Amino acid sequence: MGTDLIKQKKLLNEIHSTVVNYLFDSSLNSKSTIQQISSQIDLKVGKGNNLDKIKALVNDYLSLSVKTNSPQFYNQLFSGISVTGYIGELISSITNNSLYTFEMSPVATLIENELMSKMSQIIGYKNGGGTFVSGGSNGNYLAMLAARQKIYPEALCNGMFGSNAIAAFVSVDAHYSMLKAANQIGIGTNNIIKVDVDEEGRMDVGLLKKSIGKSIKNGVKPFFVGATAGTTVRGSFDPIKELADVCKKYDIWFHIDGSWGGVALFSKKHKNLLNGSELSDSFIWCAHKVMAQPLVCSLALFKDSKILFELNDVEGTEYLFHDKDQYEQDLGRKSLQCGRRADALKLWLTWKYFGDRGFEQIIDHAFQMAVYAKEKILSKDYLKLTSDVNFLNVCFQIQPRGIEKEDIEKFTIDVRNELIKENKAMVNYAKVKGENCIRLVTVNHDLTAEYLDKFFLDLESIVKKIQY
Numbered sequence: 431m432g433t434d435l436i437k438q439k440k441l442l443n444e445i446h447s448t449v450v451n452y453l454f455d456s457s458l459n460s461k462s463t464i465q466q467i468s469s470q471i472d473l474k475v476g477k478g479n480n481l482d483k484i485k486a487l488v489n490d491y492l493s494l495s496v497k498t499n500s501p502q503f504y505n506q507l508f509s510g511i512s513v514t515g516y517i518g519e520l521i522s523s524i525t526n527n528s529l530y531t532f533e534m535s536p537v538a539t540l541i542e543n544e545l546m547s548k549m550s551q552i553i554g555y556k557n558g559g560g561t562f563v564s565g566g567s568n569g570n571y572l573a574m575l576a577a578r579q580k581i582y583p584e585a586l587c588n589g590m591f592g593s594n595a596i597a598a599f600v601s602v603d604a605h606y607s608m609l610k611a612a613n614q615i616g617i618g619t620n621n622i623i624k625v626d627v628d629e630e631g632r633m634d635v636g637l638l639k640k641s642i643g644k645s646i647k648n649g650v651k652p653f654f655v656g657a658t659a660g661t662t663v664r665g666s667f668d669p670i671k672e673l674a675d676v677c678k679k680y681d682i683w684f685h686i687d688g689s690w691g692g693v694a695l696f697s698k699k700h701k702n703l704l705n706g707s708e709l710s711d712s713f714i715w716c717a718h719k720v721m722a723q724p725l726v727c728s729l730a731l732f733k734d735s736k737i738l739f740e741l742n743d744v745e746g747t748e749y750l751f752h753d754k755d756q757y758e759q760d761l762g763r764k765s766l767q768c769g770r771r772a773d774a775l776k777l778w779l780t781w782k783y784f785g786d787r788g789f790e791q792i793i794d795h796a797f798q799m800a801v802y803a804k805e806k807i808l809s810k811d812y813l814k815l816t817s818d819v820n821f822l823n824v825c826f827q828i829q830p831r832g833i834e835k836e837d838i839e840k841f842t843i844d845v846r847n848e849l850i851k852e853n854k855a856m857v858n859y860a861k862v863k864g865e866n867c868i869r870l871v872t873v874n875h876d877l878t879a880e881y882l883d884k885f886f887l888d889l890e891s892i893v894k895k896i897q898y
């Protein structure tokens with residue numbers, strides 16, 4: 431075990447013991463001023479720190495935070511902490527399974543189903559079901575959306591403004607959440623215009639201009655262009671500067687979905703992929719992806735964040751927001767949720783530890799690993815790279831000699847499934863240019879060339895075993 435790993439293990443033991451002491455200490459801390467906090471904690475991130483400093487920051491954070499587990503904390507609609515709840519949080523964090531597929535999250539899926547069914551029975555729903563949400567606010571939103579779906583199902587595709595009022599533009603490779611957002615905001619999925627991509631998987635700017643022109647001609651107002659910085663399957667970066675120019679010309683909101691690839695901004699070597707990011711109106715980055723933060727850790731940034739206050743300004747908040755002078759500091763005034771977790775803390779501690787330079791090294795290493803995997807693929811005659819490697823996505827098919835063309839996709843998926851069945855590796859598959867490929871993602875910070883060598887050796891032995 432390297433010295434850093436030994437130190438990390440020691441720190442974890444110490445933090446766990448601090449946590450236990452904190453949980454069983456019933457004293458109250460109800461007030462910390464901005465002055466106290468800023469004199470005790472250097473909030474800025476940039477320079478890396480050692481683990482002793484991280485431990486000190488955790489202690490500072492604990493001593494300055496409102497202590498909601500004290501019985502004297504009567505302030506909110508919660509107080510105290512459930513030890514089993516805390517254990518659940520911890521285990522959810524360390525397993526970090528994500529509830530989107532059963533394959534990825536088998537036990538948690540069954541647990542969630544069980545709770546939904548039990549709770550449905552308690553309510554009195556015979557065949558009820560549901561989903562966990564990010565809070566009561568999000569739940570109310572979902573319920574209202576469901577009610578709209580019931581009385582006006584056409585709205586999902588056609589929207590609420592009539593089928594052809596406003597339109598948003600994204601590439602055909604943009605994330606499916608764009609379609610869901612179109613439904614949620616009421617414009618309808620049909621009013622997301624999907625623009626084709628070039629050979630590299632980047633939005634075709636010429637085609638975008640044509641689509642915008644056509645919409646305007648048909649009396650539809652273009653209001654949003656979403657560039658993807660790091661597409662989900664191929665890891666491609668849409669041409670940001672050129673798209674920004676188009677948006678400026680037509681006065682369209684310009685968004686960058688940097689959920690996956692936004693992190694390239696931390697690397698001097700790779701930040702050119704996002705040249706022009708400052709020209710966007712909004713930007714999303716998920717630190718639970720490349721920065722390995724436990725789910726969920728997503729940042730939504732706006733060039734002019736006043737808009738967030740504007741769009742969340744509703745009646746009925748007086749019980750919560752008392753202090754007009756604290757407008758900027760009461761963050762609930764600009765979030766969709768009411769109650770919200772302190773997701774910033776994990777990222778802040780991580781950034782304090784690694785510093786800007788450490789982040790850069792992590793990103794550069796991940797890129798290097800992707801190039802290493804690409805070279806391995808290019809060196810094997812039975813593997814075919816199906817998309818050039820732009821980021822940490824390495825897409826390839828398995829095409830051993832003698833295999834019929836129509837069997838390649840199935841064979842590729844069979845090999846992938848066998849890798850999982852034999853517990854050798856878990857890797858996903860997806861379509862590139864209409865054909866199924868393996869999508870290997872080099873995102874783990876501990877990934878080395880040796881792990882990748884082993885992956886390709888295991889893959890080769892499975893190819894030999896199941897060749898047909």
Ligand SMILES: Cc1ncc(COP(=O)(O)O)c(C=O)c1O
Pocket residue numbers: 605607658660661662687689690716728
């Ligand atoms: C480009 C892109 N945007 C958005 C998302 C959605 O992110 P999340 O899973 O955090 O909701 C993903 C997920 O893979 C993605 O690749």
